[in-house]
Amino acid sequence: MEAIKNSQQFEYLPTHIHYLLHWEKTSPTKTYLVQPLPNGEVKSYTWQEVADQVRRMAAYIQTLELEKPSQIAIFGKNSAHWIMADLAIWMAGHISVPLYTTLNAEGTEYVLEHSECKMLFIGKLDGIGDSWNAVKTIIPAGMTCVKLPLSPDYDAPTWEKITATTEPLENPELPDPNRLATIIYTSGSTGRPKGVMQSFSTLLAPSGELRTTFGVTEKERALSYLPLAHVAERIFIESSSLIGGFTVYFANSLETFIEDLNRAKPTIFFSVPRLxxxxxxxxxxxxxxxxxxxxxxxxxxxxxxxKKLLTKLGLDHVRFALTGAAPLPVNIIKWYRDLGLELLEVYGMTENSGYSHITQEGQYKSGYVGHVQKKVDCKIDENGEILVKSPGNMLGYFKNPEKTAEDLTPDGYLRTGDMGEIDETGRLRITGRVKDIFKTAKGKYVMPVPIEQKIGNNAMIESVCVGGASQVQPVAFIMLAEDVRNKLAEHQKTDEIEAELIALKNEINDTLESHEKLGYFVVIRELWTMDNDLLTPTMKIKRNKIEERYQPKLDDWYKQNKQVVWE
Incomplete structure (x- = not known):
């Protein structure tokens, strides 16, 4: 295997499969993956055991004689075998398509069809905190499926039986680093998910640079709990562990999270603002x-x-901690820093493998996401949009050359869709959005217009604006119709109207993805007009103005824990 050395003498191999075979050979008995089981037991897998299972599953996939390369999906929560399945797909010469376990049946059906998937791995699911009960009904008839350990009941062969009866692939064909490795689907402006194409090289490059930045070694420990279907976990956990050779622990459930965290005692930790x-x-x-x-x-x-507080949280061994996907309130960042944990903010997106900007140690500045990471170039376009050239930049969007040409400039920059400013030291500040799509505190994109259309169809509503960037769930600001306002003015009774609004909210939420579901309605008091600059001359809402007006009140409204808030 041809390796590349940098100034710190780290060896870099071309693909994830190269790294798997490297650790299988040099550290066969070292524990790689640690999986807690629902019954309280914990199962550990060494590099040799992982490689053996991957070789066997890759051999099985090859017996299916799928056209190379074909797309193969993984639908399941994080587990040791999620990573093994991904590696087996690659070793067999195919392309992996991770699916969010909260994606509804319609969205999952679209991704399976659009990506032209020929096979599906069904992973850890319970039908309670995921969409399995609906998704299992839309799996195409005749699609080859394999059940991973911890999977639900389904008529398909199991990973255990296949690996027990299949001889391991002895001399796998090693992938080309520039070959398409995975298609990661993310929400697009049309409402349909977009398939972001990433190669082995673009998936590995960010982890390689993080390794040199933080001196990541085989001694690290990490906890995997954010969705592996998301690019951040794919980079921070999967790619980084394969490059660094360190041990990955998994979380069993939300109820056991602190226990799982204390078992792992992570030395490196990435989380989102919500946690x-x-x-x-x-x-x-x-x-x-x-x-x-x-x-x-x-x-x-x-x-x-x-020290005791960090120990109680299971974070007392953390060397560096990252936060990303959405802004984290300044007071919370300062609180962690006061505890002795210097949270470093990161900025990136699926289209550049999450590799763009990071807050350097000792250089935190409120409101900024930090400086460019190594080998990244950033500039602000004439319209204020942030453009990023990164070693993690995507190959393009699957079957969407028009959108690819729109988002990737001829000279290799990614149009992020965010607006920003760069200070005199090179720090980046996000100032807004080129378009209306926004992120919740969960780091999920929400498209407000389709939701607004659903709400606006009700006769009680005259106008609506969905916002709530950086909140746990989106919020709908509503202006009641004139007749409803008159009724309220006459009787001063809100109970009946509030009940109707709650019913409307629940009805609409039933049609939305989990991250799109509305937390509450806010019935605004001062009408939106052209005079107060909240409506355009053509009676369209001025979204930024409306969001700016109510943003300071959102946290207090959220604490009220009401379905309808009257301003």
Whole structure:
């Protein structure tokens, strides 16, 4: 295997399969994947065991005589065998298509059809926190399926039986690093998911650079719990562990998360704002912020308390921690830094393998996502849009050359769709969106217009604006129709109208993806007009103006835990 060495003498291999075979040979008995089971047991797999199972499944896939390369989907929550399935697909010479376990049946059916998938791995699912019960009804008749360990009941052969009866592939054909490795589907402006094409090279490059930046070694430990179908986990967990040779632990469930975290005792940790916020609020419930402030300022006891809090969270061994996918409130970032955990914000997207900007240690600045990462170039276009040239930039969108040409410039820059500013030191600040799509605190994209159309179809509603960027769920600001407003003015009773609005919200939520579901309605008090600059002369809403008006109140409204908030 031809390896490339950098200034720190790290060896770089061309693809994930090269790395798997490397660790199989050099560290065969070292634990690679650690899987907790529902019954409380924990199963560990060494590099040799992982490689053996991957070789056997790859051999089985080859017996199917699928046209090379074909697309093969993986539908399941994170598990040791999710990664093994991905590796087996690649070793067999095919292309993997990860599916979100929360994607509804219609969306899953579209992805399977659009990607032309010829086979499906069914992974860890329970039908409760995922869409399995609906998705199992749309799996195409005749599609070859394989059940991974921890999968639900389905009429398909199991991974265990196949690997027990299939001889391992002895001399696998090693992939070309520039070959298409995976198609990751992400929401597009039309409402249909877009298939982002990434090669082995574009998937590995970001992890390789992170390895040199943070000195990642075989001694690291990481916990995998964010969806492996998302590019961030694919890079931070899968690609990074294969490059670094470190151990990956998996989470069993939300209920056992802290237990799983403490088992892993991660040295590197990536999370999204929602979880960082959950940790923070959990500690605040037990120790009030006022008491924390007193304790933290005590000379000796303060250090002890901070260490105990990090230990309780399972983060006391973390060397570096990353947060991304959406902005994290400044006060929470400062709280973690006060504990001794320097959270580093990262900025990226599926189209550049999540590799763009990062907050350097000691260079945090409120409101900024940091400087460009190594080998990344960034500039601001004439319209204010952020353009990024990254070693993680996609090959393009699957079966969509028009959109590819729109988002990738002739000189190799990705049009991010975000607007931004770069300060005198090179730090980037996100200032808005070129289009109306926004992200929730979960890091999921939401397209407001289709949701607004559903709400606006009701006669009670005169106008609506869906917003809530960086909130847990989207929020609908609604202006009631004139007759409803008159009725309210006359009787001053909101119960009946509120009940109708709740019913409307629930009805609409039933048609939406989980990340699109509306958290609550806000019935606005001051009407949107051209006079107050909230409507255009053609009576269209000025989205940015409306969002700006209500943004300061969102956190308080969210805490009220109501389905309808009256401004």
């Amino acid at each position: 960082w916020t959950k940790f923070y609020l959990g500690i605040n419930e037990k120790i009030s912020p006022k008491v924390q402030k007193v304790l933290f300022n005590l000379p000796v006891l303060g250090k002890v308390v901070k």
